[in-house]
Amino acid sequence: MLWGSDRPDATAFLWDFSMGCGFAALILVLMQFALTGRIRALTSPYGADIVYVFHRFVSWGAVGLILLHFGILYLWYQPALGELNPLTARWELTVARLGLLCFALMILTSELRKRIALPYRAWRILHILLAVVGTLSAFAHVLGVGKYSAMTAAWPLWLGAATVWAGFVVWSRVLRPRALMRDPWRVVANDRERGGVHTLTLRPEGRPLRSWKPGQFAWLTLGNAPWALRDHPFTISTAPDRGPEISFSIKPLGDDSAQMVKARPGTIAYVDGPFGTFSVDREVDAEGFVMIAGGVGITPIIANLHALQSRKDARPVILIYANSTLQDASFREELDAIAQDVRLTIVHVPEEAPDDWAGESGLIDQDLLQRHLPEATRSWPHMLCGPAPMIAAAAEGLIALRTPANAISFEVFDLV
Ligand SMILES: Cc1cc2nc3c(=O)[nH]c(=O)nc-3n(C[C@H](O)[C@H](O)[C@H](O)COP(=O)(O)OP(=O)(O)OC[C@H]3O[C@@H](n4cnc5c(N)ncnc54)[C@H](O)[C@@H]3O)c2cc1C
CATH class of the missing domain: 3.40.50.80 (Nucleotide-binding domain of ferredoxin-NADP reductase (FNR) module)
Structure with missing residues (x-):
């Protein structure tokens, strides 16, 4: 498909290679939404922690490919890049730069989060916003440049990629939280353990947790709606055959966990799980x-x-x-x-x-x-x-x- 389009003749390979890097980066970016979408089929063979480590490396790979895409054009095809000033530059090139800025910021804020004391929740909101704006910018860039997206044969590809991506975003930010709302839980006991740990026992008010393995964990939201981005991962400290009540033993190590250990009986909770392979x-x-x-x-x-x-x-x-x-x-x-x-x-x-x-x-x-x-x-x-x-x-x-x-x-x- 890349081959079929117009391209400068002299250094055609470099041009195609640069375009290939750009498209590969876009595929990696789209893949990130699947990696972090808490899809059980994807995390269960490896464990959520390994999948997150992979996510981190893939992010570096995606930004590397975008830089290669840009670098080749900068060195060999500068006129194609037009002006840098966003006020006078072509919009489809400005959105590309915006996308690159978003992805670079995502990596920087993630790698330096602890060093710059960025609170976890603020980082998480920023990360989601940057991911969505960056991906939309990348799509807008491809459509705006129009070289490859204008080909009729490529439409199903672009349409398919955009639909799958939008599906992931809607599913993880709207549909899954809505599904969790249908099966709320209630805190029925809060017992203090040694070492400042509190064990919260939860009773299901809807469907109980379906089969989980000992040692697995779930994302727990306490006293907030599931879309409040206040969910934290905690191990289900009860053995599976002791259900349907389950317990989480929480040590107050930060702002949210310090609030969670104060939960009184009657507090509403939402449990997204099970995940993990430590069993x-x-x-x-x-x-x-x-x-x-x-x-x-x-x-x-x-x-x-x-x-x-x-x-x-x-x-x-x-x-x-x-x-x-x-x-x-x-x-x-x-x-x-x-x-x-x-x-x-x-x-x-x-x-x-x-x-x-x-x-x-x-x-x-x-x-x-x-x-x-x-x-x-x-x-x-x-x-x-x-x-x-x-x-x-x-x-x-x-x-x-x-x-x-x-x-x-x-x-x-x-x-x-
Ligand atoms: C698989 C797994 C199982 C865990 N099981 C337990 C447990 O049984 N008992 C227990 O006390 N702690 C457990 N933790 C740790 C617990 O999730 C964090 O201590 C808690 O999220 C801290 O949140 P905070 O807002 O209080 O602190 P913050 O200061 O906001 O965060 C402290 C650190 O916790 C991590 N963290 C915070 N929120 C999240 C999140 N939503 N997703 C992923 N990481 C996050 C970040 O690395 C952050 O730097 C587990 C963590 C994981 C990943």
Whole structure:
């Protein structure tokens, strides 16, 4: 199709290559809406965290291709770019520049969000706005330039791409929130745990959550409508066979979670899920499990342990559980109770230990792992969840102990 159109003769390959880069970038941009659209069929084979990492790399790829598209034209076909001044430039070229600005801003604000202290919610609203304006600008550019879009044979392609994209936007921002509104939940209990964690129990007022695996998570909205962009991901800390009531154990780590832990019984809630792959159910052939948790990273682990408990699963589990202090170890008593029914060995690792503490203390490292993980456990699934530095240190220690990389999986709480 690119070949069939008018193009300058002398450096035709570069011209076509530049156009190809532009179209490839547009395809990648459209793909981003699918990647972040919480489509279960897409996230379930890999896990939502991996899909978000992929989304991040694809974004860099898309902006790289746009720059290549622009750079080639700038170096070899400058007259085609016309004027830069938006007041006098051709509109279809100005929208292209607007699109590039939007996509570049999206990447910059995402990469630097924490450094420039941009609040998560403000970033999220900005990200959605920039994505929509950037994509509309890209479409307007292609249609305005008209070289390829004017060909009748290409119309079904453009129409199809635009419809699929608009469908994604309408589905994720209008239809899905509307579907969630039909199945509200109510907070029925708010129980305080150790370490400042609150466990909220929710009762369905519509359809209960359909089959979820232990360790999966859902996007939870509390006290707001589902389109308020106030939904946050939290692990469903109840085992699936304990439904239809479900619970979330939340640590107040920011503005919204600090509000969420104050939810009173009767507060309305919306639950979008389940998502995630951090589950013992993916490891039916495992001989046993090594689980390593830090702080509130215990939530998916406890959900998995509850499942093993209620299924009377006889496989051994070694849990290494790091916290600032022993007092902060959420679910400490519940873990002891689970250990009555499951072959569970718990290794508490308080960073600061009391004087009379005979167990481990400090940070998780290779030596500590070696002391508690016999050689026979190397092939067991190793499930890690906690702060990023803890996950990195534990994964490094495990690899040094020659644990196969494919036996290590982790749940990242910091998706973006
Ligand atoms: C798969 C998964 C499971 C989680 N399970 C639990 C759990 O069981 N218990 C628990 O206490 N915490 C859990 N978290 C972390 C929890 O989502 C964040 O602590 C919470 O969203 C913070 O929101 P905030 O507005 O209070 O803080 P903010 O200061 O606004 O955000 C703190 C950080 O949390 C992350 N975050 C915030 N909102 C979102 C969002 N909507 N989507 C993705 N990331 C977000 C961002 O990286 C942000 O920098 C989980 C996170 C993920 C990704």
